[in-house]
Amino acid sequence: MTQREQIKSAAETALIDIAYPSNLAYRPQFISNNHEAGKKVLSTIEEELLSCDSFAISVAFITMGGIVPLLQTFKELEKRGVPGRIITTDYLNFSEPKALTKLSGLSNIRLKMFQSERAEVGFHTKGYIFKEGKVYKIITGSSNMTLSALTVNKEWNSRVVALEEGEYTQQVLREFEELWNSKWSLGHDEFIEEYSERYEIIRKQRRIAKEKAEKEHIISFEEYTLQPNSMQTQFVTNLKKIWHKDIEEGRSESRALLVSATGTGKTYASAFALRDLMDETDAMKDSEDVKRRTRALFIVHREQIAKQARKSYRRVFGGTRTTGLLSGNSREFDKDITFATMQMMAREDIRTQFNPDEFSIIVIDEAHKSGAESYQRIMDYFKPRLYLGMTATPDRTDGFDIYKLFNHNIAYEIRLQQALEEDLLCPFHYFGITDITIGGEEFDDSSYAGSRNGIDFRMFNRLTSDARVDYIMEQAAYYGYSGDRVKGLIFVSRRDIGEELSRKLNARGLRTQFVSGSDPQEKREKYLDMLTRDADSDNEINICKRETNEKAEAKTISPYGFTTSGISGDSVAQGNHSEYGSNGNNLNDDALNNEDEGYLDYIISVDIFNDAIVTDMIQCA
DSSP: OOHHHHHHHHHIIIIIOTTSOOOGGGSOEEEOOBTTTTBOHHHHHHHHHHHOSEEEEEESOBOHHHHGGGHHHHHHHHHHTOOEEEEEEOGGGOSOHHHHHHHHTSTTEEEEEEOHHHHTOOOOOEEEEEEETTEEEEEEESOOBSHHHHHTSOOOEEEEEEETTSHHHHHHHHHHHHHHTSTTEEEHHHHHHHHHHHHHHHHHHHHHHHHHHHHTTOOOHHHHHOOOOHHHHHHHHHHHHHHHHHHHTTOSOEEEEEEEOTTSOHHHHHHHHHHHHHHHHHHHOOTTTTTSOOOEEEEESSHHHHHHHHHHHHHHHTTSSOEEEEETTEEOOSSSEEEEEHHHHTSHHHHTTSOTTSOSEEEESSGGGTTSHHHHHHHHHOOOSEEEEEESOOOOSSOOOHHHHTTTOEEEEEOHHHHHHTTOSOOOOOOOOOOOEETTEEOOGGGOOOBTTBOOHHHHHHHTOHHHHHHHHHHHHHHOOSSSSOOEEEEOSOHHHHHHHHHHHHHTTOOEEEOOTTSOHHHHHHHHHHHHSOOOHHHHHHHHHHHTTTSSOGGGBOTTSOBTTBOOTTTSOOOOOTTSOTTOOOOOHHHHHOTTOOOOSEEEESOTTOHHHHHHHHHHO
């Protein structure tokens, strides 16, 4: 069959009779996101990009989140010389300048921005045009080039396959050309400086308004809009049922387990539940017990996690309950909700300062550890109304039955796959990048098998060579990051490799620090805070000026030391921050104690399986 005949029969199937046989590749299709069916708009667009001879895209909004999943595809098209044109708009100043510059930096792509404010006309197009021989595949509908639109939002799009001579094809192409050639459509270099300035002014104004609200003690928008997600709502409902059933049946103690994937919000879930249950407990007290406060205990295995949990609880409870920290560095015994480390509560001299029935509710974080003797001492001593265990991994390899410990009461269970399907986790995109080849041989950390007493220095030198470090920076610069600045983790196989990698990255203008579980907690907390904090624009500019020793204009340097034109041997900022030594060493103790130490771009660690550092990173990220 000819292409014309294929298109005709495909239209018969799609528009007239679903039973009519035809080639699926030519059928008009409804394109949407449906995680249950494994469908994403992104997948269709990626497939069409990889098979086309040229492409044209017209969308109102473009963000880094929207283009990052397509970066490998775009790079492949650049290598093959497949030309593309992309037009967007300044409507609402929504499109991210960083994303626009990233696309424009590809040699095969031309990018323009339609000045809708000056043209005094709205711009809401969402169209993707792919040319393959004499056939056009055109997707139009509701999906912008944002991550949510391409992967999770309820979006309706239609894909039409048509010949170039077709009326529909001609109308779409004509409309695109009119937009592209409009006097209001400017090339990247023509609009980017002014647009970026306006974009940053608006962002800064929003930040100022937020800071003013906080200083004037206006309730934060975050607290005002804080509400449980689907997992948390169902968990609270189920936990209350367990609680009430045990009361009705005369049991003096309830036990329940929350099994929830890391990142789904276990701490907030427990806070929402405790807020209701502590209020219920207050209301249930008789006249003799009414003066006794309802108290709760939250047990963790590291102080940093206790601090993070207390911060979450404060957002939920506001000022209705007092909170305290009981750890190696803090002794706050007399609070409504006490956040304590297991190490402290396992000590008899600390534990016995509380009555066995002091706490109405006790929450045990990382409950899969509660089979340990130290946890058992705590649980044997205290007699709360409710023991709530929380874990992402309840199934132990040592044979201890966590489910039995909590009376086989699972208040809620949601594993990783379900959490991803229900959009409870931060979206991510995985890139598998081939390591650098040196002298015809590929090298990565797995190649380095030398022991401390028998180090293969030749291999070490290759793994930390300037060529490999530059390659890492090139890949990081191309694939980019979400948010205002990079906040990255780098895991290596050995401490010496991590320390040398940090030194060389710092010498190239980045701000990195090697961190290990053997480092003092104070240092780990400080570095994690520096990694996760948001740096303001003024501080970023000042840092950039220091990096280049006043030799380059700050506006050409990104917050993490790369020039906006991309990475190359000549374009990397070579100046060092004042906190670093002249050879680019890690942050020193003086910098650690400096109140104006700024922020970190990356933490490098060898402890990928070490709870002491990884758990801190997960809690702070």
